[in-house]
Amino acid sequence: MHPAISVENIGKCYRVDHAVERRAYKTLRETVTSLCAAPLRRLRNGAKGRANEDFWALRNLTFTTEPGERVGIIGRNGAGKSTLLKVLSRITKPTSGQVRLRGRVGSLLEVGTGFHPELTGRENIYLNGAILGMSRRDIARKFDQIVDFAEVEKFLDTPVKRYSSGMYVRLAFAVAAHLEPEILIVDEVLAVGDVAFQRKCMGRMKEVGKNGCTVLFVSHNMPAIETLCTRAILLDRGSVVREGNVPAVVGEYHRRLMSGQPQDQAGALDAPRPHSNRKLFCAATLLDEAGAPTQYIPLSAPFHLRLGLDVGEPIEHPLIGVGIDDVFGQRVLTVHTPAAGCVIERISGRCEVDCRIAHLPLAPGDYSVKLAITAGGGELDAVERALQFAVTDGDAFGEGRGHQRGVCIAASAWCVHASGSTRHLEPSV
Amino acid sequence: MDTSALIKQPPLSATEPESSPEARPVPAEQHETVICPSKGWQLLNVRELWRFRELLYFLTWRDIKVRYKQTALGAAWAVLQPAMMMVVFTVFFRGIAKVPAGNLPYPLYVFAGLLPWSFFATSIANAGNSVVGSERLITKIYFPRLAIPFASVGAAIVDFCIATTMLIGLMLYYAVFGGIPINFTAEILLAPLIFALIVLAATGVGTLMAALNAAYRDFRYVIPFLVQLWLFATPTVYMDPFQNNPGTRMQVVLWANPVAGLIGAFRAAMLGLPVPWTHLFVSAFVSVMLFVAGCFYFRRVEDSFADII
Numbered sequence: 247m248h249p250a251i252s253v254e255n256i257g258k259c260y261r262v263d264h265a266v267e268r269r270a271y272k273t274l275r276e277t278v279t280s281l282c283a284a285p286l287r288r289l290r291n292g293a294k295g296r297a298n299e300d301f302w303a304l305r306n307l308t309f310t311t312e313p314g315e316r317v318g319i320i321g322r323n324g325a326g327k328s329t330l331l332k333v334l335s336r337i338t339k340p341t342s343g344q345v346r347l348r349g350r351v352g353s354l355l356e357v358g359t360g361f362h363p364e365l366t367g368r369e370n371i372y373l374n375g376a377i378l379g380m381s382r383r384d385i386a387r388k389f390d391q392i393v394d395f396a397e398v399e400k401f402l403d404t405p406v407k408r409y410s411s412g413m414y415v416r417l418a419f420a421v422a423a424h425l426e427p428e429i430l431i432v433d434e435v436l437a438v439g440d441v442a443f444q445r446k447c448m449g450r451m452k453e454v455g456k457n458g459c460t461v462l463f464v465s466h467n468m469p470a471i472e473t474l475c476t477r478a479i480l481l482d483r484g485s486v487v488r489e490g491n492v493p494a495v496v497g498e499y500h501r502r503l504m505s506g507q508p509q510d511q512a513g514a515l516d517a518p519r520p521h522s523n524r525k526l527f528c529a530a531t532l533l534d535e536a537g538a539p540t541q542y543i544p545l546s547a548p549f550h551l552r553l554g555l556d557v558g559e560p561i562e563h564p565l566i567g568v569g570i571d572d573v574f575g576q577r578v579l580t581v582h583t584p585a586a587g588c589v590i591e592r593i594s595g596r597c598e599v600d601c602r603i604a605h606l607p608l609a610p611g612d613y614s615v616k617l618a619i620t621a622g623g624g625e626l627d628a629v630e631r632a633l634q635f636a637v638t639d640g641d642a643f644g645e646g647r648g649h650q651r652g653v654c655i656a657a658s659a660w661c662v663h664a665s666g667s668t669r670h671l672e673p674s675v
Numbered sequence: 676m677d678t679s680a681l682i683k684q685p686p687l688s689a690t691e692p693e694s695s696p697e698a699r700p701v702p703a704e705q706h707e708t709v710i711c712p713s714k715g716w717q718l719l720n721v722r723e724l725w726r727f728r729e730l731l732y733f734l735t736w737r738d739i740k741v742r743y744k745q746t747a748l749g750a751a752w753a754v755l756q757p758a759m760m761m762v763v764f765t766v767f768f769r770g771i772a773k774v775p776a777g778n779l780p781y782p783l784y785v786f787a788g789l790l791p792w793s794f795f796a797t798s799i800a801n802a803g804n805s806v807v808g809s810e811r812l813i814t815k816i817y818f819p820r821l822a823i824p825f826a827s828v829g830a831a832i833v834d835f836c837i838a839t840t841m842l843i844g845l846m847l848y849y850a851v852f853g854g855i856p857i858n859f860t861a862e863i864l865l866a867p868l869i870f871a872l873i874v875l876a877a878t879g880v881g882t883l884m885a886a887l888n889a890a891y892r893d894f895r896y897v898i899p900f901l902v903q904l905w906l907f908a909t910p911t912v913y914m915d916p917f918q919n920n921p922g923t924r925m926q927v928v929l930w931a932n933p934v935a936g937l938i939g940a941f942r943a944a945m946l947g948l949p950v951p952w953t954h955l956f957v958s959a960f961v962s963v964m965l966f967v968a969g970c971f972y973f974r975r976v977e978d979s980f981a982d983i984i
Binding site for chain 1: 706707708709710711712713729730732733737740741744745811812813814815816817818891892893894978979981982
């Protein structure tokens with residue numbers, strides 16, 4: 247079967263001007279004066295002439311997509327995702343390379359493209375539909391479905407400038423949702439709208455994908471990518487750096503994000519504290535089951551953290567807390583003393599504190615540790631990102647498969663009762 | 676450390692409870708698009724324009740609707756504007772300048788010239804600003820960019836048709852009540868063809884202006900100036916310039932200016948005056964050249980619109 251999308255070595259170059267006078271757009275006056283001044287400038291700068299820099303937004307980008315696949319494109323800001331979509335949507339031409347698309351293309355780079363505020367909802371449905379490439383007959387046929395999906399039946403004949411932003415976005419997406427292209431290209435349009443709307447959009451995209459349409463989806467929303475896509479591609483500085491199944495590519499994305507953090511492990515503990523001069527925490531090490539320092543914890547394995555403290559004078563009844571944050575800085579887990587009766591009476595001088603969690607219930611991914619120590623109601627020391635570690639995938643519960651979707655893991659027990667009794671559980675599939 | 680190597684990745688169906696997407700039966704003839712770098716001069720893609728004809732219709736319809744939304748007089752403005760110009764021109768050129776018009780009532784004479792001129796002026800002004808005005812569309816979705824200036828010209832055509840009804844009304848009024856013998860000759864059937872040539876000229880100039888405006892924003896100021904200048908180069912609107920023995924310079928302008936010949940011919944066809952055939956043919960030729968030049972230049976630069984707008 248021929249690939250639906252075949253991107254062959256494309257590059258897109260933008261010329262960045264380093265002129266002293268920066269203007270937002272070219273004017274004829276500027277061009278004429280620069281033509282006259284050019285001979286002089288050439289004499290001044292030698293053979294270089296005008297100082298231009300080529301910025302390659304895409305370079306040697308290659309990938310293919312089979313019909314029916316739902317591919318997520320992820321990457322940091324500036325990686326070239328939107329530029330790639332613009333090239334695929336034929337809005338801008340590549341500087342080099344070639345793209346082959348098999349099938350009609352529907353492009354959603356923005357919700358409500360072409361909506362005119364003076365026209366009514368009904369008129370805008372026709373206009374937007376025509377702009378997206380639907381024929382008048384198609385729009386008329388799907389008109390009722392579109393209005394239903396958007397839930398704006400009462401306001402069809404009011405000018406769109408009177409709509410609330412939610413209604414506007416719902417109507418715009420409703421029209422786009424009823425496009426039936428063979429290739430659908432979507433760029434983070436789900437970033438607008440409330441949760442109910444986003445769920446509706448995702449549902450619709452999944453449905454469209456199941457009908458054999460190839461979907462190319464760009465987003466920063468990892469859970470959305472993980473839910474919707476069957477394959478993912480990671481872009482960095484204009485090229486493909488990783489492609490494959492979604493968890494692997496998302497993991498690589500997180501790894502790159504984390505390694506880009508300015509503070510490394512030793513640095514966080516050695517760095518001066520923002521609010522005070524006292525540095526109580528001087529070391530933090532993660533130990534594996536054998537007691538050796540490690541940066542990786544298998545799924546559901548014990549979490550053994552060894553903290554080095556240098557407190558100087560004795561501290562009575564300190565409370566030590568350990569918080570685990572995910573890549574986005576969201577707190578996923580906090581543990582602290584006193585816990586299960588472990589009360590620390592006092593600490594003095596240099597000492598080591600061990601913190602153990604029997605089975606870490608976190609899903610595979612990258613995490614960082616925050617440390618804090620308080621006593622007598624006041625915080626004595628706190629360190630963000632004192633330690634970074636990763637939980638690796640594995641078969642934790644003998645299920646014969648790796649981690650399924652979710653932010654944490656749990657052991658489960660199942661049993662079957664014969665039918666006819668008051669309660670029964672169906673066998674797991 | 677590549678942890679995915681440690682675990683045998685579960686098959687797709689294991690993670691997704693739903694069945695794998697069923698591929699739609701591949702249609703025998705699949706629409707294939709190839710995207711490659713810009714090629715410089717390229718031909719008009721007529722087939723693509725035809726495929727997007729409904730979009731062209733909708734863009735025209737949008738321009739018209741929007742123009743008359745929330746106005747008190749609505750479409751009456753299509754008639755009122757040339758009518759008011761007619762009054763001004765009559766007062767000035769007939770009343771003050773005493774320009775002859777044969778045995779035709781001057782208001783009618785000037786109105787028949789003003790109509791196509793009004794169409795030409797609004798076409799090139801609107802088309803010239805259309806591409807820059809559609810910046811949001813151009814950077815977000817693909818369609819043949821020629822549809823944008825074409826739609827502006829289309830909207831002006833609709834206005835013209837509305838205003839022509841007033842012209843015919845005036846002609847009938849003068850014929851029935853004014854007692855002036857208006858010859859409804861067969862040449863009146865030529866008028867739509869002459870108008871089609873004016874459309875070609877307007878489209879050519881408008882498209883050229885649109886492309887230049889996108890690249891060099893100062894054209895926004897050049898366009899109104901250009902329109903005014905062009906009116907001075909087209910005295911045919913309010914008089915018959917050949918009657919006054921124009922000098923060589925004026926002659927060159929009159930023959931090079933396609934609109935001069937076409938407006939003269941249009942008026943002659945509508946009002947039953949003798950049609951200036953040579954002038955018409957020369958103007959027709961120049962119009963076609965303008966159209967071709969405008970469209971070719973536009974096609975050459977349209978790929979870079981999304982990057983420069």
